[in-house]
Each structure stands twice: as C-alpha cells, then as structure tokens.
Amino acid sequence: MLKKSRLLAALLMLCLVFPLVAQGQVESAPAKEIELRWASIWVGNDSKAPAVEALVAEYNAKNAGKIKVVIEPQPDYNAYEQKVRTSLAAGQAPADIFTIKFNPTTATFYQSNLLMDFAKVMDASWKQTFDAGSLEQSTVDGMLKSLPMETAILPIWYNMDAFKKTGITELPTTLDGMFAAFDKLKAAGITPTSQMTGDTNAWTSMIWFSHFAVSLGGTNVWEKSFTDPAFVEAAKLTKRMITEYSTSDAVGLGAGGSGGHFLAGRTAVFSNGPWYAGRADLAATPFFNSIKIAGLPAAGSTKDFMISRLQANICAASSKDKAREAAIVDFLKFLTSAPSISKIAETSGAMFAIKTDYRPTKALQKQFYDVAVAAKTTAFDLEAALGAEVTLEFAQQLGALALGRISAEEFCALVDRKIER
Amino acid sequence: MQAVGTHRSRVWTARVLFLLPVSVLFFFFFIYPFLFTIYTSFTSWRGIGSMKFNGLANYTKLLGDPTFRKALGNNVVWALSQGFIQVPLACLIAMILVRKPRFWRSLRTIYYLPNVISTVALAMVWVAIYNVEGPLNAILGALFGAEKRNWLGNPDTALFAVIFQTVIYIGYFMIILLASAMNIPRSLYEAAEIDGASTFQQELSITLPMLRGSLITTMTLAMAYGMRHFESTFLMTGGGPAYATTTMGIDLYLKMDALRYSEASTAGVFLIIMGTVVITVLRKIFGSSDPMSEMAQ
Numbered sequence: 001m002l003k004k005s006r007l008l009a010a011l012l013m014l015c016l017v018f019p020l021v022a023q024g025q026v027e028s029a030p031a032k033e034i035e036l037r038w039a040s041i042w043v044g045n046d047s048k049a050p051a052v053e054a055l056v057a058e059y060n061a062k063n064a065g066k067i068k069v070v071i072e073p074q075p076d077y078n079a080y081e082q083k084v085r086t087s088l089a090a091g092q093a094p095a096d097i098f099t100i101k102f103n104p105t106t107a108t109f110y111q112s113n114l115l116m117d118f119a120k121v122m123d124a125s126w127k128q129t130f131d132a133g134s135l136e137q138s139t140v141d142g143m144l145k146s147l148p149m150e151t152a153i154l155p156i157w158y159n160m161d162a163f164k165k166t167g168i169t170e171l172p173t174t175l176d177g178m179f180a181a182f183d184k185l186k187a188a189g190i191t192p193t194s195q196m197t198g199d200t201n202a203w204t205s206m207i208w209f210s211h212f213a214v215s216l217g218g219t220n221v222w223e224k225s226f227t228d229p230a231f232v233e234a235a236k237l238t239k240r241m242i243t244e245y246s247t248s249d250a251v252g253l254g255a256g257g258s259g260g261h262f263l264a265g266r267t268a269v270f271s272n273g274p275w276y277a278g279r280a281d282l283a284a285t286p287f288f289n290s291i292k293i294a295g296l297p298a299a300g301s302t303k304d305f306m307i308s309r310l311q312a313n314i315c316a317a318s319s320k321d322k323a324r325e326a327a328i329v330d331f332l333k334f335l336t337s338a339p340s341i342s343k344i345a346e347t348s349g350a351m352f353a354i355k356t357d358y359r360p361t362k363a364l365q366k367q368f369y370d371v372a373v374a375a376k377t378t379a380f381d382l383e384a385a386l387g388a389e390v391t392l393e394f395a396q397q398l399g400a401l402a403l404g405r406i407s408a409e410e411f412c413a414l415v416d417r418k419i420e421r
Numbered sequence: 422m423q424a425v426g427t428h429r430s431r432v433w434t435a436r437v438l439f440l441l442p443v444s445v446l447f448f449f450f451f452i453y454p455f456l457f458t459i460y461t462s463f464t465s466w467r468g469i470g471s472m473k474f475n476g477l478a479n480y481t482k483l484l485g486d487p488t489f490r491k492a493l494g495n496n497v498v499w500a501l502s503q504g505f506i507q508v509p510l511a512c513l514i515a516m517i518l519v520r521k522p523r524f525w526r527s528l529r530t531i532y533y534l535p536n537v538i539s540t541v542a543l544a545m546v547w548v549a550i551y552n553v554e555g556p557l558n559a560i561l562g563a564l565f566g567a568e569k570r571n572w573l574g575n576p577d578t579a580l581f582a583v584i585f586q587t588v589i590y591i592g593y594f595m596i597i598l599l600a601s602a603m604n605i606p607r608s609l610y611e612a613a614e615i616d617g618a619s620t621f622q623q624e625l626s627i628t629l630p631m632l633r634g635s636l637i638t639t640m641t642l643a644m645a646y647g648m649r650h651f652e653s654t655f656l657m658t659g660g661g662p663a664y665a666t667t668t669m670g671i672d673l674y675l676k677m678d679a680l681r682y683s684e685a686s687t688a689g690v691f692l693i694i695m696g697t698v699v700i701t702v703l704r705k706i707f708g709s710s711d712p713m714s715e716m717a718q
Contacts, residue, residue, distance in 0.1 A: 250574075
C-alpha cells in the first residue's frame with residue numbers, strides 16, 4: 001500500500017516536472033534558423049494588419065532557412081501595454097520585437113538593459129531613412145532604445161454635410177467665427193462637437209485642449225508650468241466646448257462613445273488621428289466624402305501648427321547572441337525601408353517617421369498628408385509631452401471643471417502638481 | 422517498535438511528497454509576490470532599474486494623497502453597501518425561497534443568473550442603462566417627469582450608480598444562505614407553529630439565529646470584496662469623474678500604469694491591511710466563533 005503511494009507520488013511529481021523539462025528542451029534545442037517573435041499590435045481589424053502580414057511573409061520567404069519572423073498577435077492594446085510593462089519589470093523582454101507609445105512615462109524603459117540600443121547598430125544609410133526630428137525625440141541621454149515608426153498628426157475632423165445644413169460652406173478661420181458656426185449648428189439641432197472626459201486620457205478633448213494650449217502658449221508650452229495663463233485660458237475654452245457645444249453625456253464619456261456620436265452623425269466636429277480614416281464604419285457613413293481635415297482656428301498668437309505625436313516606436317530585445325541581434329536589425333531595416341513603409345501607408349492611411357515617396361491617393365488620407373505638409377511646425381499633444389500620470393489627472397479633473405466644481409485656475413493647479421520637475 | 426517508526430516515517434515522506442508541488446506553487450505564486458510587494462513598498466522603484474530604499478516615504482505620500490484618501494473612503498462605502506445592503510437583501514430572498522413558494526426553483530435560477538454573466542458584459546449593459554439618452558432616464562421621465570441625468574458623469578450620483586448595479590446581484594450570497602436555510606430542521610418550525618408563533622416570529626427567532634454562521638461568512642466575503650472592488654467601476658467610469666468613484670484597486674492599477682510600482686505596492690499593502698481590519702472588526706462584532714467551521718457543521 002505504502003509502495004503504491006510512493007509510486008503514485010513519484011508519478012505525480014514526474015507529471016508536474018516533465019512539461020517544464022520538455023519546454024526547456026524545446027527552447028534550448030539548437031535552431032537551424034533564427035526565429036524572431038514580434039508582439040504586434042498591427043493585427044486583426046487594424047488597418048495596418050494586411051500589409052504588415054504580407055511584408056513578414058515576404059521577408060520570411062526571402063530568408064527561408066535563415067531567419068523566420070513570427071507575429072504574436074496583440075489585438076487588445078491596453079492588455080498589450082500591461083504585458084510590456086510587467087515583462088520589463090520582471091526582467092524579461094516581452095518579445096524580440098515590440099512597440100511602445102513613446103512619451104515621458106515609457107521613456108523610463110530606456111533604463112532597462114533588456115532593450116537594444118539602436119544608436120550602437122545604426123549605420124548612416126539606415127539613419128537617413130528616418131525623419132531626423134522623430135529620431136531626436138526618441139533619443140534619451142544618447143540612447144536610441146526605440147525606433148520611431150508610426151507618427152500621427154491630431155487634427156480636427158469636420159462633417160461638412162452638417163455645416164452645409166446651416167448654410168456654412170467654408171471652415172471658420174477665427175475662434176469667434178467658430179463659435180458662431182457652432183451656435184448655428186446648435187440652432188439647427190446638430191450638436192457641434194464630440195467631447196469626452198472619460199478613459200485615462202480624455203482623448204478627444206485632450207486633443208482640443210492641446211490645440212488651444214499650443215496656440216496660446218507656443219510650441220514650447222509643455223515646458224512651462226501648468227499654471228501658466230496659456231493653460232488656464234485653454235482650460236476655459238475646453239470647458240466651454242464641453243458645456244456649450246458637446247453632447248450631454250460628454251462628462252464621463254469614453255473614446256468609443258465620442259467617436260460613436262460622430263460616426264452616427266449626432267455631432268459635426270471630432271478629433272482623432274489618421275488611423276481612424278481607415279475604419280470601415282467611417283467609410284460607410286453618408287457624410288464620409290464631405291469630411292474635411294484641418295486644424296483649429298488660432299486661439300492665440302501661434303498659428304499654422306499641427307498637434308502631433310510619436311504613435312508607435314519599435315523596440316527590440318538586446319541579445320548576447322550577435323547572430324540574433326544581426327537578424328533583428330536585418331528585419332527592422334527591411335520593415336523600415338521606404339518600399340515597406342509605402343505599402344503599409346497605402347493600405348492603412350497611417351503616417352510614418354520614415355521618409356518615402358509615397359503620396360496618398362485616397363481623399364481623406366490625402367487630406368491628412370496635405371495638412372501635415374502645410375503645417376509650418378508641429379507640437380506634441382499633452383499626453384505625448386507630459387506622460388500618463390499627468391494626462392490621467394487632466395482627464396479626471398476635466399470632468400470636475402466641466403461640472404463647475406473647480407475653476408480653470410484650480411484645474412491647472414491640480415494638474416500641475418502631477419508634473420515631475 | 423522500529424517497524425512502526427519506519428512506517429510513520431514513510432507516511433510522512435509520502436505526505437511531504439504530495440504536498441510539495443502545491444507548496445512550491447503556493448510559495449512562488451503567493452508568498453513570494455506577497456513579500457515582494459511589502460519589500461517594494463519601502464523602496465523607490467519604477468519597474469525598471471534598481472530599487473532604492475526610502476523607508477516610509479511611500480506610506481507618508483500615500484496617506485497625504487487626496488485621491489488615495491478618496492479611494493479609501495469609497496472602499497469603505499463599498500464594503501458597507503455589500504455587507505449591510507447586499508447580504509441582508511440576499512438573506513431576505515433566501516428566507517422567502519426556503520419556504521418554497523410557487524416557481525421558487527425558477528426564481529432561484531433567475532436570481533443567480535447574473536453571477537454567471539461576465540462582469541464586462543453587465544458593466545456595458547449598465548453604462549447603456551445609465552446613459553443620458555438611456556432607458557433609465559426615459560422611464561423616470563415618463564413616470565415622474567424627471568429631468569435627464571448623466572448618472573455616471575455626475576460626481577453626486579456616479580458612486581451610487583456603480584454600487585447599485587453590483588448590490589442588486591444577490592445570487593451568490595443568496596445561494597449560500599438558501600443552502601444553509603434548507604438545512605434547518607423543519608421540526609423547529611413545527612414546534613413554533615404549535616406554540617402560536619407567526620411567520621415573522623419564526624424567521625426572527627429560528628431562521629436568523631440558525632443562519633448566524635452563514636451570515637457572518639457571507640458578510641465577511643461581501644465586505645472583503647467591497648474593500649478590493651475594481652472591475653465594474655473601472656469598466657464603467659475608470660474611477661471618475663474627478664475620482665468620485667475611484668477605489669484603492671483602481672488607484673493601484675493607475676499607479677502601475679504610470680510606472681509607479683513602489684507606490685502601487687504601498688497601495689497593495691494598504692489593501693491587505695484594510696481587508697484584515699474588516700475581517701477582524703467583523704469577528705469582534707459577531708463573536709469569536711469561526712463561521713467557516715459553523716458552515717462546515
């Protein structure tokens with residue numbers, strides 16, 4: 001009986017230990033080809049997915065037997081960000097290749113030795129393919145631990161069909177003109193804008209606030225104290241947008257709801273990046289062909305600028321295996337080459353920090369390109385400039401500001417205390 | 422004598438072997454993270470790079486943080502609502518169902534049904550219900566001519582709204598209490614009836630005292646859940662507006678989101694302390710008897 005128990009215990013232990021041993025054997029087995037895991041967010045319904053998958057297939061075919069890139073789909077972006085954070089904190093790279101949204105919060109990742117420093121492996125010809133400004137923005141203390149890949153401008157979207165219903169055929173050029181146009185829309189029973197204070201960044205309202213703040217305080221406004229008059233005035237304007245010119249559910253509303261109002265034609269003006277242009281539900285709207293992309297009329301002395309951000313930077317795991325590191329660089333050179341980027345841009349409408357001759361032909365995407373080119377200068381949005389914690393405070397207190405619980409000055413003081421100096 | 426000793430030794434070896442796998446897993450997935458959380462709460466660490474010991478600085482900062490104090494207060498409201506509204510409600514329904522009225526089996530299933538539906542799905546349904554243009558405002562408007570309210574967007578109503586949509590789902594605690602109530606001997610009720618006790622008196626003098634152990638257990642579970650509440654509030658409001666609905670769990674999550682790992686650990690330690698305080702206070706109030714043992718009996 002006792003022998004049986006011991007035998008059973010030994011078998012049980014063997015069952016538990018065997019899968020672990022087996023797993024180790026698979027990983028440590030000598031590989032004929034180098035397999036690179038890419039934790040990619042450009043999968044599923046993402047507009048970049050088809051082109052990215054085709055490029056990976058093309059690269060794998062060219063390098064058959066030598067290098068194989070395997071996409072690990074990451075369709076839930078929030079879960080993916082958590083994975084990146086926790087993996088790095090646990091002392092492990094989330095994959096051989098992965099992306100981050102570069103901002104002051106994620107710049108902390110540069111302190112990790114788990115990330116490859118591209119500054120050490122980037123030759124002059126590869127460097128030249130990138131937009132110099134984006135490369136500089138992605139460099140921290142001389143380290144380039146993420147490559148700028150996808151960029152974005154964050155303009156304002158105008159449903160001109162709605163404007164035409166009130167007799168307005170041209171976009172207002174002054175702030176007063178814009179408010180007058182919004183009043184006309186309201187009178188016609190159309191809610192002018194899609195504002196929101198929900199989620200962790202009050203996304204669409206954060207874009208409006210960024211436009212106002214940069215116009216009032218200049219492109220270096222984010223370097224100033226948040227109690228600066230430019231921010232106070234921007235807060236007052238944003239509050240006016242929410243309380244007078246938005247849907248009644250704006251306080252607490254998330255990005256899905258804000259976009260949903262615009263897609264349903266309930267609001268006439270919206271704000272978002274170029275990735276939204278590739279959505280099938282947007283193309284299905286009756287006003288799709290009337291959408292006009294532009295900035296906001298200047299609220300201050302800074303004009304002809306565009307709010308922008310580094311939307312996705314590519315990171316790679318550092319490796320002591322030189323062959324593996326060379327394989328990663330080889331694939332990333334292929335991925336960030338002008339022909340590859342042109343293919344992704346063509347299908348998705350997204351914008352990139354890599355210089356190409358690609359010029360969009362689809363009307364809406366062309367507008368994004370034209371607006372970006374026409375801008376004399378660019379400035380980061382609040383989240384890109386000040387990071388996640390400040391943006392969270394902004395979102396939380398924006399609700400209180402809109403409800404009149406705090407003044408614009410108090411709002412700015414509350415956000416200011418979250419800025420690390 | 423030696424044979425008995427050898428036999429005992431073998432029995433112990435077998436026991437150790439059987440317990441070893443789960444003990445190892447328990448250590449690595451519970452004890453180690455627990456100790457690591459306590460350790461990191463005394464350091465300055467952003468998840469990357471080395472940790473720097475900073476004593477009680479995180480605790481001082483956290484207690485001085487109005488957002489965390491708000492979260493702590495909200496958790497107390499959550500715990501009290503769960504323990505003193507949800508459990509009594511569950512108990513009331515269990516006491517009705519135990520008398521097996523018509524359709525009691527169907528009602529039992531209906532009450533329990535929300536517990537098998539995903540929290541995400543329920544939260545999304547309630548977001549739609551609470552929307553300014555949603556059915557709640559439509560019903561209140563039609564019945565009382567009430568003005569439309571942004572239930573989740575107003576700091577005055579948001580906390581009440583998110584608590585309400587959880588508190589009404591009593592199925593889980595109802596099942597526990599119903600199972601206990603069904604084990605109460607019928608002879609006690611028959612004797613009480615002979616003595617002329619009304620139904621209300623029977624419930625008060627027989628059912629409730631007999632359910633004491635189960636009630637303490639369900640209240641402990643409910644209040645512990647209230648102290649660590651996260652999911653539905655995060656999905657419905659993200660802790661807003663203006664932190665009106667934030668909880669310690671949400672605060673912890675958002676601190677991790679901002680790569681403030683050591684501060685998140687400190688919030689985690691507070692969560693553990695508060696959970697322990699709740700259980701201790703309940704034990705003090707309801708006596709030192711072990712509700713789990715009573716349940717088992």
